Each structure stands twice: as C-alpha cells, then as structure tokens.
Amino acid sequence: MQRRGVLQFGAAWGLVQAAPAVRAAEPPLRVGLTAVILADQAAFLARWSGYLAQQVGRPVTFVARESYQAILDLLFSDQLDAAWICGYPYVRHQAQLQLLAVPMFQGAPRYQSYLIRTLGSPLRGWQDLRGQVLAFSDPLSNSGWLVAQRQLRLAGLGIGDLRRSFFAHGHRNVVEAVSTGLAQAGCVDGYVWETMRHQGMPAVAKTEVIWRSAEFGFPPIVARAGNADAGLKPLALALQHMPQDAQGRALLKSLNLSGFTSATPALFDSIRELASSVNGGARS
Incomplete structure (x- = not known):
C-alpha cells in the first residue's frame, strides 16, 4: 500500500x-x-x-x-x-x-480505539481474526497498535495466528485498506473513523465498527x-x-x-x- x-x-x-x-x-x-x-x-x-x-x-x-x-x-x-x-x-x-x-x-479530551471490518464481513470481534489479514496504523500508535496487542492476547491470539498483518502508516490508510479488502479488519483511531464519516469520505462507508475500546487521553x-x-x-x-x-x-x-x-x-x-x-x- x-x-x-x-x-x-x-x-x-x-x-x-x-x-x-x-x-x-x-x-x-x-x-x-x-x-x-x-x-x-x-x-x-x-x-x-x-x-x-x-x-x-x-x-x-x-x-x-x-x-x-x-x-x-x-x-x-x-x-x-x-x-x-x-x-x-x-x-x-x-x-x-x-x-x-x-x-x-x-x-472531552478523550477518544477510543475501534476495530473495523469490511462492510458485510462475518467477523464479529477479535476472536475471529485467526487466519485473517489485519491492518495496523503505526508502531507508536496507541489506538492503531498498542490496544490491538492487548486485545489479541485477551482473545488468545498472536501475530503468528493471523494470515498477515501490516502497518498502513496512517489511520485513514487503515480505513482505506479495509474498505478495499486489502485487509479484512483494521485497528483505527475512533476519532479518525468518525471524522471520515462526518466528512462523507467514500472509504468509511465500506467499513463498519465491530468493537470499541475504553476511552484514552x-x-x-x-x-x-x-x-x-x-x-x-x-x-x-x-x-x-x-x-x-x-x-x-x-x-x-x-x-x-x-x-x-x-x-x-x-x-x-x-x-x-x-x-x-x-x-x-x-x-x-
């Protein structure tokens, strides 16, 4: 990408x-x-x-x-x-x-991390990501990397259990990767996803949120x-x-x-x- x-x-x-x-x-x-x-x-x-x-x-x-x-x-x-x-x-x-x-x-000075899927996908949550392609945002991103590491562990999964994962280097890029099917799911800043939806960007309409984190600074x-x-x-x-x-x-x-x-x-x-x-x- x-x-x-x-x-x-x-x-x-x-x-x-x-x-x-x-x-x-x-x-x-x-x-x-x-x-x-x-x-x-x-x-x-x-x-x-x-x-x-x-x-x-x-x-x-x-x-x-x-x-x-x-x-x-x-x-x-x-x-x-x-x-x-x-x-x-x-x-x-x-x-x-x-x-x-x-x-x-x-x-409020807070936001959430979202797990998103391609619109119409059967994925329901982190536990369904085994064998799937997952897009991360940035290795220094809280919502696009750190949160995902914790949630994968809680689901009993590791990076090796995915078919593939990659850094899209930007939350908007994560949304676009998921919208096109390059990834089946993505970890994204909820503020970015909501703002893309607010602005009517076509990519966000082809994705949907299946999980929201607690709030962070x-x-x-x-x-x-x-x-x-x-x-x-x-x-x-x-x-x-x-x-x-x-x-x-x-x-x-x-x-x-x-x-x-x-x-x-x-x-x-x-x-x-x-x-x-x-x-x-x-x-x-």
Missing part, C-alpha cells in the same frame, strides 16, 4: 490578543504532525497556520511526516518546536516532553521539556482560544474537534498502564 505523508487562559489571553501583526523576519514556530485526514490537507494547513500566526505574532509552519517516529526524531533534534503526537509516544518519552494542549473531541500537542521558546505559550493559548472566534470555530469544525484544553500527565495514565502490561513497562 502506498504510504502517505493528517489551555487555561483568562487574563493571560490578553497577551495573545495584543500580539502585533505577524513579524515575518522572526523564525517560524515549526509544528510537526502526521498526515491530516482532511481531503484538502494542504489548503487546510495553510488556513490554520495563517490563523495561528496572526494570534502568536510570528509565522507558524506545519511539517508533515508519515510516522510518529519521524516526527519525534525531528522534535528531539530541535528541527521542530512542537508536535502533535500520540499518547503512546508521549508516555514513552514523558520525561523529555511538556504538554502544550490536548484536543477535545465531542466535548486524546493525542496531545507537545514540546521538548526545557524548550524556553517564547512562542510556545502564545501558541498554546491560541489553540485554546479557537472556539472564541468565527475563524477558529470554522477551523475546528473542519477538524471535527470541540477545541483544545490544557492537561496533566494523569490524563494518559490508562495508556501508560496499557503499555506496561503489553511491553513490560513504558520507558521515560
């Missing part, structure tokens, strides 16, 4: 409101993310970066890569200032990261611990402020998000516990 490269504020928000016009001479804030699920990805990111730049007062650029590891490599080598990653790499590297903002989906936006760039706090505040103006609300609608909020590491405790049970402990 071809791989494709998708905070408390109050008085402090006045700092962002009072930000001067974008100072193009200043170095941009570089924000990394994996492939956005939107059909108009490039156009959307241009609108979002322009909005954030106006709030922060300096250019904001998005850098997209196809995997979480590629984004982490850029972040830890100081080639990014912030990154939108998954909760699993966050708990693995928590000591090296600081939380900036967490998206809110349907009013939503994939956060982070920076390196100790990064003192003065633009990070205004960036976090600008994200939090998005529901407060028409342009921000329109961008959130495109993302199918309610907003962004602040969070503490405790939000990701369930992912940390899951990683510990699957891997024998998450490194920090």
Whole structure:
C-alpha cells in the first residue's frame, strides 16, 4: 500500500490578543504532525497556520511526516518546536516532553480505539481474526497498535495466528485498506473513523465498527521539556482560544474537534498502564 505523508487562559489571553501583526523576519514556530485526514490537507494547513500566526505574532509552519517516529526524531533534534503526537509516544518519552494542549473531541479530551471490518464481513470481534489479514496504523500508535496487542492476547491470539498483518502508516490508510479488502479488519483511531464519516469520505462507508475500546487521553500537542521558546505559550493559548472566534470555530469544525484544553500527565495514565502490561513497562 502506498504510504502517505493528517489551555487555561483568562487574563493571560490578553497577551495573545495584543500580539502585533505577524513579524515575518522572526523564525517560524515549526509544528510537526502526521498526515491530516482532511481531503484538502494542504489548503487546510495553510488556513490554520495563517490563523495561528496572526494570534502568536510570528509565522507558524506545519511539517508533515508519515510516522510518529519521524516526527519525534525531528522534535528531539530541535528541527521542530512542537508536535502533535500520540499518547503512546508521549508516555514513552514523558520525561523529555511538556504538554502544550490536548484536543477535545465531542466535548472531552478523550477518544477510543475501534476495530473495523469490511462492510458485510462475518467477523464479529477479535476472536475471529485467526487466519485473517489485519491492518495496523503505526508502531507508536496507541489506538492503531498498542490496544490491538492487548486485545489479541485477551482473545488468545498472536501475530503468528493471523494470515498477515501490516502497518498502513496512517489511520485513514487503515480505513482505506479495509474498505478495499486489502485487509479484512483494521485497528483505527475512533476519532479518525468518525471524522471520515462526518466528512462523507467514500472509504468509511465500506467499513463498519465491530468493537470499541475504553476511552484514552486524546493525542496531545507537545514540546521538548526545557524548550524556553517564547512562542510556545502564545501558541498554546491560541489553540485554546479557537472556539472564541468565527475563524477558529470554522477551523475546528473542519477538524471535527470541540477545541483544545490544557492537561496533566494523569490524563494518559490508562495508556501508560496499557503499555506496561503489553511491553513490560513504558520507558521515560
């Protein structure tokens, strides 16, 4: 399969409101993310970066890569200032990261992992995957890998019991693989599946959900611990402020998000516990 490269504020928000016009001479804030699920990805990111730049007062650029590891490599080598990653790499590297903002989906900073099947398939759950082809998202994905490892074990299955498995490198790619029959089932971020359905993408209509996980902390936006760039706090505040103006609300609608909020590491405790049970402990 071809791989494709998708905070408390109050008085402090006045700092962002009072930000001067974008100072193009200043170095941009570089924000990394994996492939956005939107059909108009490039156009959307241009609108979002322009909005954030106006709030922060300096250019904001998005850098997209196809995997979480590629984004982490850029972040830890100081080639990014912030990154939108998954909760699993966050708990693995928590000591090296600081939380900036967490998206809110349907009013809460949480989401679920889904197991999906091809529409009309007889598969009913994890126990039926023996001898089937299963698509994972990314080896550092909570919903698209870590959750699946736990559920396969609970079903008495291992990777060797599948006919084949593969990483699609993106939740949208998992949905498309299942929709075309390249895989009989897939492990996918429930937010991504619901957003694809919300946007009327054809692939999602050819799949259906057969299992939903408990809720986990939503994939956060982070920076390196100790990064003192003065633009990070205004960036976090600008994200939090998005529901407060028409342009921000329109961008959130495109993302199918309610907003962004602040969070503490405790939000990701369930992912940390899951990683510990699957891997024998998450490194920090």
